[in-house]
Amino acid sequence: xxxxxxxxxxxxxxxxxxxxxxxxxxxxxxxxxxxxxxxxxxxxxxxxxxxxxxxxxxxxxxxxxxxxxxxxxxxxxxxxxxxxxxxxxxxxxxxxxxxxxxxxxxxxxxxxxxxxxxxxxxxxxxxxxxxxxxxxxxxxxxxxxxxxxxxxxxxxxxxxxxxxxxxxxxxxxxxxxxxxxxxxxxxxxxxxxxxxxxxxxxxxxxxxxxxxxxxxxxxxxxxxxxxxxxxxxxxxxxxxxxxxxxxxxxxxxxxxxx
Numbered sequence: 001x002x003x004x005x006x007x008x009x010x011x012x013x014x015x016x017x018x019x020x021x022x023x024x025x026x027x028x029x030x031x032x033x034x035x036x037x038x039x040x041x042x043x044x045x046x047x048x049x050x051x052x053x054x055x056x057x058x059x060x061x062x063x064x065x066x067x068x069x070x071x072x073x074x075x076x077x078x079x080x081x082x083x084x085x086x087x088x089x090x091x092x093x094x095x096x097x098x099x100x101x102x103x104x105x106x107x108x109x110x111x112x113x114x115x116x117x118x119x120x121x122x123x124x125x126x127x128x129x130x131x132x133x134x135x136x137x138x139x140x141x142x143x144x145x146x147x148x149x150x151x152x153x154x155x156x157x158x159x160x161x162x163x164x165x166x167x168x169x170x171x172x173x174x175x176x177x178x179x180x181x182x183x184x185x186x187x188x189x190x191x192x193x194x195x196x197x198x199x200x201x202x203x204x205x206x207x208x209x210x211x212x213x214x215x216x217x218x219x220x221x222x223x224x225x226x227x228x229x230x231x232x233x234x235x236x237x238x239x240x241x242x243x244x245x246x247x248x249x250x251x252x253x254x255x256x257x258x
């Protein structure tokens with residue numbers, strides 16, 4: 001009976017940790033959807049003609065706005081690369097720390113190893129959500145640039161507008177949706193999801209080893225199944241956060257949050 005309890009205890013703790021992660025992230029997703037105000041802009045009142053400075057060129061502010069959107073899109077790409085590198089560094093440090101703690105013939109290091117692996121999971125969620133935010137910010141910047149393009153096309157005359165329309169490959173109707181798979185953001189998120197899931201399974205396996213002194217296949221099989229479900233939840237959450245209708249409600253508030 002004691003052996004059965006020792007075998008089931010790590011499975012129960014691992015399952016409870018996964019459920020806690022899922023509930024926390026679902027709460028974040030619900031708050032994320034609820035907090036997004038409508039982005040429908042109200043028409044600004046026309047200022048009196050006498051206060052308009054005729055020396056102001058609309059093309060100047062349009063150019064500055066386009067440059068700002070271009071820079072923020074580029075920064076989102078660069079920050080994604082930096083975040084992935086920092087997470088890989090954290091994963092390497094945790095793996096090294098677990099290897100050092102396991103180099104002792106006691107059961108305490110296995111508990112420390114489990115805590116380190118599951119701490120990496122918590123850190124991984126923050127990086128995972130950060131990459132999603134960067135994807136939203138990049139898409140919002142691209143939409144801002146497309147809006148300026150559309151403005152130029154609309155006000156440049158029929159012939160010139162037709163030429164500009166052919167020159168711009170990315171417009172509102174051709175811009176990829178934010179939840180498009182197989183992008184660099186998607187691959188970066190899946191890399192974190194894979195390492196997060198491996199750390200989750202590794203923590204559960206160490207917990208089982210500390211309780212029983214062995215790696216029983218009857219425990220490793222459900223732990224592996226939990227890990228696959230953990231990874232699948234990452235994938236689902238990526239698309240749930242980046243649905244087009246959700247982004248439409250948030251609009252430019254995504255960039256403001258960065």
